[in-house]
Amino acid sequence: MAASLFRTTLSLLFWLSLLASSDASALIAKRQTRTAQKTGLPGSWQYQACITEGVGKRVWKYQIISLDANTATSCLTQCQKFGYQAAGVEYGSECFCGDAVDIAAAGSTTAPETDCGVACSGDARYNCGGGNRLSWYLWTGTPLYVWNYPTGANAGRYELISGGVVIPLVTTSGVNGKYTFVEKFGTGAPNSTGAYELDVTQLANPSLAWREMHVKTDVFCSASVTLPDKAGRQINIGGWSGDSTFGIRLYWPDGSPGVPGVNDWQENVNELKLQRGRWYPTAMVMTNGSILVIGGQTGSNGPPQPNLEILPRPSGAGVVYADWLERTDPYNLYPFLAVLPSGGIFVGYYNEARILDPVTFNTIKTLPNMPGAVNNPGAGRTYPLEGTAMLLPQYAPFTAPLGILICGGSTIGAAIALDNCVSSQPEAGNNAWTLERMPSQRVMPCMTALPDGTYMILNGAKQGAAGFGLATGPNLNAVLYDPSKPVNQRMSIMANTTIARLYHSEAILMQDGRVLVSGSDPQDGKNPQEYRVEVFVPPYLLSGRPRPSFTITNKNWGYGASVSITVRLNGGGATRVSMLGAESSTHGNTMGQ
16 A cells, blocks of 8 residues: 555656656747847837846946836837937846947946846746846937037137135126125135125226125025116025025115126115015016015925015015925925916926916916936926026017926936936927937036027036035036027037036126136035136137127117117128026026026
8 A cells, every 4th residue: 555655656746747847848948939029119229139237337327127017118118218229128127228338338248148038027928138138229210319519619618717706606697797696604705795796897806806795694595586677686585594584685786897886785684574484495577577486495404485475565465375385395496487478487396397377376287297317207307406497599479389498407315317408388289398318417507598599508416416415426518508409409518617516506698698607515525615707608709700789779668669779790690689688596597587
């Protein structure tokens, strides 16, 4: 009986062994016959090879993990949306996006196809790489982006114009042809007064070029705009703590280039103040001349201020609560504001945007969320994930919808700086965001409009977020964005600076067509607090062509009035007249544009 049971057990084990061997052989055979997906790929993607991961690092840094839905098709589609022309799948469930040049740079080499034998988590018919092995694909069609590389005068140039006397927080172009600088208390020299005015016609004599001014409370992370009056008064709003968060500071620009002014900043919190204390707010001039002040925090790293108010305060009016600001705190500080042709108010904050009614401030329209990083839709565009924004140009007869351009930003947590710009026409029927890849990653950038309808993108870092000591890798390169060119062909890589412009840096258009570049207070132990002032000289000032001149006799303009401008071309050629708003620059936010 025992012997019979033993023989039965052996027989059963033998057959089980045969079945296991058969299943394993079938599995191996199936793995050997399964390949990477090579047909039915989206767009102009083509399979290239199985390659190794990099030496001590990954080939591509943008990783998307999908445990049950990863396929070559889904991976390539996502990479294509964000302008990446190389992609790979690995371990069956991982997708990577980047560029073909990254392969050699990482030390990657070709591997046997059998090394890339792990089934795709979303489609077991195909392989999606293997252990430390990538099945990689290349976009072979019309390039997803074209960056231009001008040289010589066409690349513009940086020029150092002053050693400086102040580390500015906000810079503003004045109606008197000068430029005001206000600084965070405790930033500069112990005897700093917190405010200065720069006359660039007197740079040969620094004591004449820099006029000392004064502010009474700390303007740390405040907002500034130029009022729509004939005097071109400047207003600065909010601040760091206590009375400064309620502060309203006014300056009447006086003097002229070469002629010193005498006026100073005026502030009395007992006579004029905000209804709510604000740190990191944004200000905007409305169509009726009122000032909209929105968002921020209560000060001193305090709780959010998820509301808005109007200056001057309408009789009996209080603040207006904004649930969308409270919901997206703390990633919505220094929101982007703009008046739209309809009179509605565009607000861009975190990765969201909406249009507000200019009377009730109710939401008229909610826009789609802004695209972020290829592997992180939760990336943001406003402080502390700081990008920069500008209005796109309008041309007569001004019937086309107004466009908004937002560039750079970062992700929550890992703080991976973004390498793209997004644009939209908020009032158009189709207000989806158009994404364009930038030549490099950039957080804390600045952007300013130029009179020829192009835009300078400069300053910032290649990694991190806004704040003291939170970013690395200064981005020393300037980029020119030309919206008149086809989408994804609009960016030109321009001249480099040698000065790191990180947290608390600024850029504004000067009245002579140059860009004033200033500031940097990184407090990172590597890069200095920056007093030096530069200009970026755009190509149109280096062309050698004589500059036109103009005369405006009537400077008292009324709304809807006709104004005569006498222009002398000094050399012929086509003429185009551009009108730009007086701007204040801080934290990538150009207020007053």
